[in-house]
Amino acid sequence: MAKYKLEYIWLDGYTPVPNLRSKTQIKEFASFPALDQLPLWGFDGSSTQQAEGRSSDCMLKPVAIFPDATRKNGALVMCEVMMPDGVTPHPSNGRATILDDPGAWFGFEQEYFLYQDGRPLGFPADGYPAPQGPYYTGVGYKNVGDIARQIVEEHLDLCLDAGINHEGINAEVAKGQWEFQIFGKGSKQCADEIWVARYILNRLCEKYGIDVEYHCKPIKGDWNGSGMHANFSTEYLRTKGGKAYFEALMAAFGEHCEEHIAVYGPDNHLRLTGLHETQSIDKFSYGVADRGASVRVPHSFVQNDYKGYLEDRRPNSQGDPYQIASRILKTISLVPTP
Ligand code: ADP
Ligand code: MN
Numbered sequence: 001m002a003k004y005k006l007e008y009i010w011l012d013g014y015t016p017v018p019n020l021r022s023k024t025q026i027k028e029f030a031s032f033p034a035l036d037q038l039p040l041w042g043f044d045g046s047s048t049q050q051a052e053g054r055s056s057d058c059m060l061k062p063v064a065i066f067p068d069a070t071r072k073n074g075a076l077v078m079c080e081v082m083m084p085d086g087v088t089p090h091p092s093n094g095r096a097t098i099l100d101d102p103g104a105w106f107g108f109e110q111e112y113f114l115y116q117d118g119r120p121l122g123f124p125a126d127g128y129p130a131p132q133g134p135y136y137t138g139v140g141y142k143n144v145g146d147i148a149r150q151i152v153e154e155h156l157d158l159c160l161d162a163g164i165n166h167e168g169i170n171a172e173v174a175k176g177q178w179e180f181q182i183f184g185k186g187s188k189q190c191a192d193e194i195w196v197a198r199y200i201l202n203r204l205c206e207k208y209g210i211d212v213e214y215h216c217k218p219i220k221g222d223w224n225g226s227g228m229h230a231n232f233s234t235e236y237l238r239t240k241g242g243k244a245y246f247e248a249l250m251a252a253f254g255e256h257c258e259e260h261i262a263v264y265g266p267d268n269h270l271r272l273t274g275l276h277e278t279q280s281i282d283k284f285s286y287g288v289a290d291r292g293a294s295v296r297v298p299h300s301f302v303q304n305d306y307k308g309y310l311e312d313r314r315p316n317s318q319g320d321p322y323q324i325a326s327r328i329l330k331t332i333s334l335v336p337t338p
């Protein structure tokens, strides 16, 4: 038997963006525990905007477990927040609203800034660095600095060690801005892994005295904002598809534009302006290989008789991937398959 450090992670009740919270519980197991060996646990919901002080207990229900390479016998345990009965989802529990669909696949591209002393890493104390141009996928000290690369690499290794399905990383268009991509099969897996990857990044940055800025437009002016493009497909889209179905799907996306924007992250009007590879927030459009459209249709999708995946470019870096996946699958479910 060994004592395992189980880090229970959950989303609090703050709006419009939930914060990550976590606490450790020690339990003995013969080997690395499976999900169904993990107990429910409680927390004080009155400190996280999830309950009143008089009746403050909320429950944590483990939904995914990952090895934590930063700790001896450590595990990261993603949890859903439940009511005191342990079975009713708490109103803040977006994950519980995702339609179950093992055939749904998501790939999220998480962009973010690294921040120190209230400004992006590499920005001078006064004014701005050289304009955008060389930073995207850039190399060299003047483009990416020194510490950023170290953090990004360490983050990648920690995520891979945890079994998170990273697909890649790149330096982004603004100085101090980075991206990682995660892909997952099943309607909840990718969203779980994005939250845990965010958790690992936030925690890693503590020791460097650096914060992760997820806001979608932290610097005004001619600097790119941060998005979290949602690439998605269903079994039907991958294997049947077709132009008529695709057009019906896009019509439904257009019709429910406002409901999508409502969960695609706060302050998105600052980012979705029609500039910087975005469509305006109040318009819905789609286009082949069009990075100025709301939904980009990959070339391969059209060449493959309208089969494959689509990229919704509107979700922002601060959006909750649970709510985003939930809304996308809800809209898809409204469109009858021929
Ligand atoms: P870009 O920056 O050009 O938009 P990326 O390579 O950063 O492209 O991201 C593409 C994303 O699409 C990846 O996260 C990948 O996992 C995802 N993806 C690829 N195929 C599928 C699919 N069939 N269903 C859902 N997502 C997919
Ligand atoms: Mn990308």
Ligand code: MN
Residues within 6 Å of the ligand: 109, 111, 172, 179
């Ligand atoms: Mn990007």
Ligand code: MN
Residues within 6 Å of the ligand: 109, 229, 311
């Ligand atoms: Mn993209």
